Amino acid sequence: MINKTIYLLAAVTVGGIFAWLKVPAGWLLGSILAGIICSFFIIKLYLPNKLFNVVLAIIGGNIGLMLRPEQFLNYQALILPFLLTLVTTIAGGLLLGKFLKRFSNLNHNTAFFCCLPGGASEVIALSHKYGANEQIVAAFHTTRITLFVLVIPLVVGMNVSVIGQQNLLLNSSVLLQAIWAILILLVITVATLFFSQKFTFPGASLFFAIGLGFTGHILFPSIEVPGFIMGMAQAIMGAIIGIRFDRQSLLQLKSIGGISAVTLLIYFLMSLALATIFFLLTPIDWFTSLLGIVAAGAAEMASTAAALNLDAAMVATLQMARVLALFLALPFLIKLFAEKNQTQKSEG
Numbered sequence: 001m002i003n004k005t006i007y008l009l010a011a012v013t014v015g016g017i018f019a020w021l022k023v024p025a026g027w028l029l030g031s032i033l034a035g036i037i038c039s040f041f042i043i044k045l046y047l048p049n050k051l052f053n054v055v056l057a058i059i060g061g062n063i064g065l066m067l068r069p070e071q072f073l074n075y076q077a078l079i080l081p082f083l084l085t086l087v088t089t090i091a092g093g094l095l096l097g098k099f100l101k102r103f104s105n106l107n108h109n110t111a112f113f114c115c116l117p118g119g120a121s122e123v124i125a126l127s128h129k130y131g132a133n134e135q136i137v138a139a140f141h142t143t144r145i146t147l148f149v150l151v152i153p154l155v156v157g158m159n160v161s162v163i164g165q166q167n168l169l170l171n172s173s174v175l176l177q178a179i180w181a182i183l184i185l186l187v188i189t190v191a192t193l194f195f196s197q198k199f200t201f202p203g204a205s206l207f208f209a210i211g212l213g214f215t216g217h218i219l220f221p222s223i224e225v226p227g228f229i230m231g232m233a234q235a236i237m238g239a240i241i242g243i244r245f246d247r248q249s250l251l252q253l254k255s256i257g258g259i260s261a262v263t264l265l266i267y268f269l270m271s272l273a274l275a276t277i278f279f280l281l282t283p284i285d286w287f288t289s290l291l292g293i294v295a296a297g298a299a300e301m302a303s304t305a306a307a308l309n310l311d312a313a314m315v316a317t318l319q320m321a322r323v324l325a326l327f328l329a330l331p332f333l334i335k336l337f338a339e340k341n342q343t344q345k346s347e348g
Helices: 002-020 026-042 049-066 069-102 108-114 120-130 134-157 172-198 204-219 227-244 247-256 259-281 286-293 298-307 312-337 340-347
Strands: none
Touching (some): 002 026, 026 227, 049 172, 049 204, 049 227, 049 312, 069 312, 108 120, 108 134, 120 134, 120 312, 134 227, 134 247, 134 259, 134 286, 204 298, 204 312, 227 298, 298 312
C-alpha cells in the first residue's frame, strides 16, 4: 500500500512538472512515462480497477460540467460518417488479424483477438475462452493503448494552441466557488460509481459521469471546477496506464517478431486515415476527429481532448459509441471469424 501511494504521488508530481513545462497533455504524458520507468526499472505494481473507475468518474463528471446544450445539435450530422468509419475500423481490424496470422507464429484466434479495435478488457477476457493466448492478446492491446495515448496527445497538442485556465484562488469568493464546484464533482463521482455498479456495460462509468455532469451544469450553469483537479485525475489515469506496460509485455511482443511492430504501425496509420475520412465528411476539425475515431480508449482520448480545450464530450460520445458497437457485434464477429476447432478445443 505504501509503495502504491508513493508511486501515485511521484507520477502525479511528474505529470504536474510536464504540465508546468507546457508539454501538450502534460499531466497525462508525464505520469505515463513515470509509470513505464517504474515498471521497467524500479518495481512492478498492480493498481486496483476501482481506482480507474473513480478517476474515470471524475474526468467524465468534469467533461459533463463543461457541456453546453447547443453542442448536441452537431451530433445528428455525424451518424452516417461515424457508421462508415466504424464499419471500416472493424473491417480493418479483421484484415490486420489475418495479416498478423500470415506473417507470425500465432494461431488464428490469438491474431484475431489481438487486432479487434477496442474494448480491450472485454476482448482480453474473452480471448482465453476461445483458445487464444491471453497473455499475447493482453500484451498487444496494452502496447497499442500505451503507444496511442503517448503519441496522439503529442501530435494533437503540438498543433493546437491551448489557452491556459486561470484557476488561481485570489480571494475568498473564488475560493468558495472552487470548493462548491469540487463538492458537486464529488457528488457526481459517488453517484457515477453507484449507477455504474447497478448497470454494467462497456463505458458505463464514463457514460453516467458525463450525463450526471451535464445535469449538474443545467442546475448550476456557472460552475467551474479548478483545472488542477482534472489534471490530477489525468495524471492518476496515466499512472495506471503506464504501470501496465512492463518487460513482460515487451517480451511477449518480441516473441511474435518484428511483425508485431509492423502491425501496430499499420493500425496507427489506419487510424490517421479514418480520422481524415471523418474530417472530410463532417464539420468537425481533424484533431477532434482523430481523438474521436482512433481506437485508443474513450477515457484516455476524452481526457486528452479536455486538456487541449477541444470538444471532449464529442470525443467521448464517438469513443463510447465505438466500444458499445464493438461489444454488441463481438458475438457475431467471433461466430463468423474465430476458428471453430480452437473454440471447440477450449470449450472442451
